[in-house]
Amino acid sequence: MVTVRLATPLRKFSDGKPEIKVTGSTIREVIENIDRAKPGFKERVLENNEIKQFINIFHNNEDVRFKQGLDTRVEEDDVISILPAVSGG
Amino acid sequence: MNLNEIKRYSRQLILPDFGTKEQGRLKRARVAVTGAGGLGCPISTYLTLAGVGEIHIIDFDRVELSNLNRQFLYTPADAGRQKAEVAAKRLAEINPEIKVEGITEKITYDNAFELLKGYDAIVDGTDNFAVRYAVNDAAVVNRVPLFHGAALMYEGRAMSIIPRETACFRCVFPEPPPAGMIPTCREAGILGSVVGIVGAIQASEAIRYLAGLEIGLKNRLLIINADEMRFEKVRIARSSDCTACGERFVPKPVEEVCAVAEEVEE
Numbered sequence: 021m022v023t024v025r026l027a028t029p030l031r032k033f034s035d036g037k038p039e040i041k042v043t044g045s046t047i048r049e050v051i052e053n054i055d056r057a058k059p060g061f062k063e064r065v066l067e068n069n070e071i072k073q074f075i076n077i078f079h080n081n082e083d084v085r086f087k088q089g090l091d092t093r094v095e096e097d098d099v100i101s102i103l104p105a106v107s108g109g
Numbered sequence: 110m111n112l113n114e115i116k117r118y119s120r121q122l123i124l125p126d127f128g129t130k131e132q133g134r135l136k137r138a139r140v141a142v143t144g145a146g147g148l149g150c151p152i153s154t155y156l157t158l159a160g161v162g163e164i165h166i167i168d169f170d171r172v173e174l175s176n177l178n179r180q181f182l183y184t185p186a187d188a189g190r191q192k193a194e195v196a197a198k199r200l201a202e203i204n205p206e207i208k209v210e211g212i213t214e215k216i217t218y219d220n221a222f223e224l225l226k227g228y229d230a231i232v233d234g235t236d237n238f239a240v241r242y243a244v245n246d247a248a249v250v251n252r253v254p255l256f257h258g259a260a261l262m263y264e265g266r267a268m269s270i271i272p273r274e275t276a277c278f279r280c281v282f283p284e285p286p287p288a289g290m291i292p293t294c295r296e297a298g299i300l301g302s303v304v305g306i307v308g309a310i311q312a313s314e315a316i317r318y319l320a321g322l323e324i325g326l327k328n329r330l331l332i333i334n335a336d337e338m339r340f341e342k343v344r345i346a347r348s349s350d351c352t353a354c355g356e357r358f359v360p361k362p363v364e365e366v367c368a369v370a371e372e373v374e375e
Binding site: 082093 | 236241260286346
């Protein structure tokens with residue numbers, strides 16, 4: 021299981037919790053598994069199978085855009101953070 | 110430095126890496142604070158207290174009672190008055206050794222590049238994507254270091270942008286959430302102390318940078334979850350495809366929409 025941390029605007033997919041445990045061996049699988057439990061998640065985060073432009077995904081604190089993107093492999097106890105841009109001030 | 114200044118800044122002058130040379134750099138600095146709201150109040154207050162020589166506070170809004178849970182430079186008697194003016198006056202009272210100017214102007218993609226020229230730093234406390242991308246692009250094109258911060262509910266973000274050296278806001282989030290996806294425009298809520306944390310972090314970064322000291326949020330995005338009081342720093346990097354700081358600048362105005370990302374609206 022990997023830990024997925026969801027930024028505030030996405031927490032309706034985790035029943036308000038800041039993090040959830042999910043199975044999967046790539047970022048893509050993890051997103052699909054969350055979507056299976058909470059339909060609509062994938063659509064919220066991906067567009068044409070790419071990470072949306074206003075969303076960023078970090079794998080163990082590294083931006084996955086500079087790794088293998090959605091195909092980045094994840095292992096037991098890894099931490100994935102999914103962050104949409106926020107603009108409040 | 111005069112005697113008043115030596116007394117006023119004595120507690121920071123005794124810091125091991127901070128002395129009269131660093132204080133002098135702050136005094137000579139000219140800084141723009143974009144937004145005089147929840148972030149703008151702590152940002153501008155700490156820059157004022159630290160002795161940044163010239164501070165311009167840019168905001169077009171007027172004070173409302175609903176600002177007062179977080180915007181501590183205003184009192185109920187200020188309701189209806191221009192924030193930039195009220196904030197500048199109060200800050201000048203707090204530190205008469207510096208120059209504070211209020212600029213009542215709405216920042217747009219059209220005027221940002223001219224408005225935000227010639228500063229030693231910009232500290233961004235605006236509250237919507239349209240202005241944030243305008244400020245980012247203007248800072249990067251004008252090569253003015255930008256100290257970014259944002260907040261939503263109990264979550265805060267901060268990053269320090271040194272143009273052409275470190276990732277800019279657009280490198281991390283190339284586009285804002287699309288306007289059409291936002292069904293209504295209403296606030297998701299914010300606690301004053303949370304914007305206080307974020308604004309204080311932005312000010313700390315700006316002050317250390319202006320003083321010539323090392324800073325901690327270059328190529329790093331700090332994510333603060335004040336509900337768990339968890340602070341995380343993630344690694345970010347410049348993107349060669351970035352339309353603001355990449356190989357070629359491409360102007361990309363962002364349509365003005367609500368301050369709240371679409372996900373909050375449900």
